[in-house]
Amino acid sequence: MREHSTLRAEEISAAREILVREGLLNETTHVSYLGLKERDKRTPAGPRELRAMLVDMADGRSHDVVVRPGDGALVSVTELDPAVDGQVPVVMLEFAMVEAIVHADERWLAAMRRRGLTDLSKLRVQPLSAGRAMNPGEKGRRLQRTLTFLQKDEHDLPWAHPVDGVVAYVDVIEKTVVEVLDDAVLDVPQEDGNFHLADFNGPLREGLKPIEITQPHGPSFTVDDDHVLDWLGWKVQVCFDSREGLVLRDISINDRKVVDRASIAEMVVPYADPSPQRWFQTFFDGGEYLLGNFANSLRLGCDCLGEITYLDAVVADNAGHPRVIPQAICVHEEDAGVLWKHTSHFTNSSEVRRNRRLVISFFVTVGNYDYGFYWYLYLDGTIELEVKATGVVFTSGHPNPGGDYAYATEVAPGLGAPHHQHLFSARLEMAVDGAANYVEEIDAVAVPRGPQNPTGTGITQQVTRLRRESDAPRLADGRRGRVWRVGNPEVQNRLGRDVAYVLHPEGMPVLLADPESDLYGRAVFASGHLWVTAYDPAELYPAGDLVNQHPGGAGMPAWVAADRDIDGAPIVLWHTFGMTHFPRPEDWPVMPVDTTGFTLKPSGFFGRNPTLDIPASGGATHCHS
Numbered sequence: 001m002r003e004h005s006t007l008r009a010e011e012i013s014a015a016r017e018i019l020v021r022e023g024l025l026n027e028t029t030h031v032s033y034l035g036l037k038e039r040d041k042r043t044p045a046g047p048r049e050l051r052a053m054l055v056d057m058a059d060g061r062s063h064d065v066v067v068r069p070g071d072g073a074l075v076s077v078t079e080l081d082p083a084v085d086g087q088v089p090v091v092m093l094e095f096a097m098v099e100a101i102v103h104a105d106e107r108w109l110a111a112m113r114r115r116g117l118t119d120l121s122k123l124r125v126q127p128l129s130a131g132r133a134m135n136p137g138e139k140g141r142r143l144q145r146t147l148t149f150l151q152k153d154e155h156d157l158p159w160a161h162p163v164d165g166v167v168a169y170v171d172v173i174e175k176t177v178v179e180v181l182d183d184a185v186l187d188v189p190q191e192d193g194n195f196h197l198a199d200f201n202g203p204l205r206e207g208l209k210p211i212e213i214t215q216p217h218g219p220s221f222t223v224d225d226d227h228v229l230d231w232l233g234w235k236v237q238v239c240f241d242s243r244e245g246l247v248l249r250d251i252s253i254n255d256r257k258v259v260d261r262a263s264i265a266e267m268v269v270p271y272a273d274p275s276p277q278r279w280f281q282t283f284f285d286g287g288e289y290l291l292g293n294f295a296n297s298l299r300l301g302c303d304c305l306g307e308i309t310y311l312d313a314v315v316a317d318n319a320g321h322p323r324v325i326p327q328a329i330c331v332h333e334e335d336a337g338v339l340w341k342h343t344s345h346f347t348n349s350s351e352v353r354r355n356r357r358l359v360i361s362f363f364v365t366v367g368n369y370d371y372g373f374y375w376y377l378y379l380d381g382t383i384e385l386e387v388k389a390t391g392v393v394f395t396s397g398h399p400n401p402g403g404d405y406a407y408a409t410e411v412a413p414g415l416g417a418p419h420h421q422h423l424f425s426a427r428l429e430m431a432v433d434g435a436a437n438y439v440e441e442i443d444a445v446a447v448p449r450g451p452q453n454p455t456g457t458g459i460t461q462q463v464t465r466l467r468r469e470s471d472a473p474r475l476a477d478g479r480r481g482r483v484w485r486v487g488n489p490e491v492q493n494r495l496g497r498d499v500a501y502v503l504h505p506e507g508m509p510v511l512l513a514d515p516e517s518d519l520y521g522r523a524v525f526a527s528g529h530l531w532v533t534a535y536d537p538a539e540l541y542p543a544g545d546l547v548n549q550h551p552g553g554a555g556m557p558a559w560v561a562a563d564r565d566i567d568g569a570p571i572v573l574w575h576t577f578g579m580t581h582f583p584r585p586e587d588w589p590v591m592p593v594d595t596t597g598f599t600l601k602p603s604g605f606f607g608r609n610p611t612l613d614i615p616a617s618g619g620a621t622h623c624h625s
Contacts, residue, residue, distance in 0.1 A: 005249050006227065006239035007036060007050075007314045009322035014069035015050045016320035022074050024065060025320055028058040032088035033290060034316035035241050037066055038537040041260060042435075042570065049075060052320075053088040053546075060142050060173040062088050064545075083133070083140035086550030089243075089290050090129065090144075091318045094172045098127040098144050102168045107180035111166045115185060117150065124149045124158045126367075127170070129288045130549055131280045132518040143178070143549065144170045145280050149395075150188055157392070159368060160193035160415065160589065164397030167277045183276045186397035189415040193392075193589030213306035219333055221358060223309055229331065231358045234377050238329060238360060240313040243541070245292035246329060246362050246373055253381050254610075257431045258501060258600075264373060264387075265427035265574070266542050267291070268523045270513060272419040273396065273407040281394075281418070282519050285366045287547025295328040296363040296370075303363060304330040313362075330361045339379060339611055353614045355379060368392040369422075372593075379611050381602040383501075387424060388593045393417040393583045409583045417583035423511060423526040425542045426598065428573040429535060432605065433491040433499045435570045439466045439532050440487065442502075443480040466532055467567040469560040473528020476507030484530055485603060489568050494607035503573065504599040505529050509580045521552025526576050533559050535570035542574055 015034060019025035037049040052065045062082060066075040080088070102108050102125045117123060130143035146168045149158035165183040170176070194200045221231035227238040233254045239247040244263040251259040264286070271281040285291045293315055298304055313328035339355035361374040370391035376384040398416035399405055408416035430437045440463050447458035462480075466472065476482050487500035511526035513519040525531065525542035533539060536559075541547070544554025556574070579596045586592065602610075 005036065005237060006241070006247075007034075007316075007322075009314050009324065011048065011050060011069045012314065012316045012320070012322040014072070015052065015067050016316075018067045018069070018072055018074055019052060019054070019065065019320060022077075024054060024063060024077065026056075029054050029056045030091040030093060030318040031316055031320040032062075032091050032318070033243060034320065035243060038540055040537045041429075041535075047071065055088050055091065055142070057091075057093060057173065064088075080546070081140075082142065082549065084551070086544070086546030086554070087142050087548040088546060089288055089548055093318065094144060095127055097172060097175065098146055098170050099125040101170050101172075101175055102146055102148075102177060105168065105177040105180065107182075108166065108168050108177065111180060111182040112148070112163070114182070115163060115166075115188065117163065117188075122151050122153075123163070124151050125168070128281065129283055130169070131282055132522065132551055133549060134280075134518070138169075138178070141171050141178070142173050144172055146170060147277070152192070155194065155197060157193050157196070157589070159392045159395050160191065160412070161188050162395045162397050162415070163188055165277055181276055184399065186399060187401075187414055189395075189397065189412060191412050191415070193412070195589045211305075213334075215307040215333070219307050219309065220356075221309075221331070221333065223311070223331065227311055229358070229360070231333075231377065232379060234358065236360070236377070238311060238331070240292060240295075240311075240315075240328065240362075242290045242292040242315040243286055245295060245364060246360065246375070248360065248375060251377075251383065256433055256605075258381075258383065258605075260429040260431040261427070262375070262383075262385075262429070263427050264385075264424050265540060266425040266525065266547075267371075267578075268421075268423050268511075268526055268543070269369070270421050270423075270511070270519050270523070271394065272421075272512075275407070278396065278418065280518075282523075283367070284522075284543060284547045285364075285371075287541055287543055287545075289366055291364045291366050291371070294364045294366050295325050296365060297325060298327045298330050298363065304332060304361075306332050306334065308332045328362055330359070332359050333357070334359055336376075336378065339614060340609070352616075353611065354617050357384075365391065368394050379614060381605060381610055383600040384597060385426060385599075386595055386597040387422075387578075388595055389422055389579065389581075390591050390593045392589065393581075393587050393591055394420070409585075411583055411585050411588035415588070417587065419580075419582050421509070421512065421578060421580045422596070423523070423576055423578040424596070425525050426573075426575045426577070427540070427542070428503075428575065428600075430486045430501070430571055430573055432486050432501050433488045436490050436568045437486050437488055437571050438567050439571065439573070440464065440485045441466060441474060442483050442485055443477065445480065465567065467565070468563050469531075469533055469566055470563045471566075472531040472560060474530040475510070476505040476529040478507045482507070484573070486571075486573065493604045495604070497604045499605045500603045501600050501605060502603040503530070503575060504601060505575065506577055506596060506598060508578060508596065510576055512580070518552070522547065522550055522554075524553075525556040525574060529576050531556055531560065531574040532566045533572050533574065534562075534564035534566055535572050539572070 150161035310327035341352035372388035
């Protein structure tokens with residue numbers, strides 16, 4: 001039986017006891033992150049270890065600690081230098097304290113009075129990650145940069161009323177406001193955006209009939225105590241981490257491995273308004289905020305529909321105690337349209353089969369945005385990830401109401417929504433029929449007219465083998481239909497070809513920031529659609545272990561500098577995908593779901609269509625009219 005690869009409540013409690021015993025966790029120290037330390041899959045299994053990141057909110061000292069709960073051992077302690085290493089992720093206390101600190105600052109109060117705002121009970125101060133230190137005075141300090149919003153009453157959503165032009169920089173250790181920038185004075189937008197109130201939306205649409213999804217004989221999958229799913233040939237272990245959220249391990253079909261470990265290892269949301277009050281606005285929802293901690297408890301009939309199996313997630317709170325997120329993960333089957341179909345006039349036959357997929361999903365709310373992560377497994381061996389973005393767009397005052405502004409869209413009178421990107425990094429430990437894998441880039445190309453192509457209609461594939469880490473980053477190219485094939489040179493199919501899976505990218509824009517910018521240095525991974533690195537269990541996060549206020553250059557650029565061999569070895573694919581969002585009025589006051597993702601498809605992994613054994617719907621030979 002596979003080892004359970006997600007946190008247990010008793011392990012978290014045991015880890016906390018070790019940290020307290022060793023004097024590393026006390027009344028002023030907070031647990032920023034606590035999770036299982038990744039093991040090297042190439043070595044025999046040993047005792048389970050947990051990694052903790054700690055910050056003392058009294059003096060700012062931070063530590064990276066490894067403990068072994070099974071035998072109560074402290075394995076290692078590393079004190080961090082925040083100016084060099086970066087800060088540990090944000091803790092909830094910082095969100096709670098910042099507003100009171102800003103409300104007491106006379107410079108900020110004067111900026112509010114300049115705008116006619118004096119009722120502090122209506123002024124919500126939103127703490128935001130600070131990014132890189134931009135002057136010597138900021139270096140090594142644990143900072144939050146803040147924007148302000150007006151909340152008219154307790155039921156009002158303040159995103160509709162940004163108080164633009166004012167930014168307060170807060171040192172959360174000293175509990176002081178370091179600097180206040182009071183730039184342009186813009187009118188505070190007054191139109192409400194209270195979509196959660198029935199009277200705001202108007203009469204409900206009529207004629208919407210219910211859709212009922214039933215599986216009278218139950219689902220076609222089983223799940224055991226170790227969260228291993230078994231579904232129509234597929235097996236996968238479902239795990240959860242407070243930084244990455246959903247993690248899938250040991251993905252196999254018909255007892256043949258495809259992927260050892262799959263996760264969203266990082267996501268970065270850079271905003272495009274370079275004005276003095278917004279230049280810093282970039283969020284690393286994984287490395288800075290630990291998106292898994294913000295997982296929703298899902299509800300039947302709302303988040304999930306049909307015959308649902310829910311799995312709880314266990315994370316550690318900032319005091320180091322276990323916290324259960326009930327129904328954090330949703331598992332179900334759903335119809336996926338036609339699987340295959342053909343009507344033959346030669347044999348006077350017509351055959352069609354219905355497709356279905358297994359869905360493994362969770363939803364998080366990080367600040368204003370909500371993200372759903374949906375992993376799909378299909379009957380034909382396809383693996384797909386779809387990310388659904390919704391929630392509320394981040395807002396600003398529009399400097400030219402009724403006119404244009406280069407960096408934002410006016411979504412309501414005087415209300416702007418800055419342009420931005422949502423860029424995700426999927427970490428895929430490939431293991432296509434074994435550990436020895438390679439990657440080829442495949443382009444569709446036209447063959448030049450000549451003796452071998454006299455009509456000029458020839459099309460072929462151009463194959464480029466990626467042999468070392470320096471061959472990346474690679475960029476998608478929709479004009480050439482570019483894909484990346486992951487093959488195994490040690491296993492051939494019945495036609496004598498290497499078995500393989502192919503990564504099909506969407507090919508949307510990668511990071512659009514200038515290479516000399518602060519942002520680019522911290523998010524180099526997002527500058528390419530594909531990177532391939534040699535497997536190393538310590539290399540989990542493409543922007544580095546400590547993203548919060550890191551000076552830049554960690555993670556991907558540091559790893560690929562080693563230029564390791566990636567041809568026929570254990571490898572990791574890092575795929576950047578996402579959306580570049582120019583908000584529309586239709587995205588306000590709550591945004592309809594927008595989607596992005598990628599697909600992994602078998603290519604010669606099977607000797608023929610692997611779904612010929614799927615019975616017709618209802619067991620009948622032909623569908624009924």
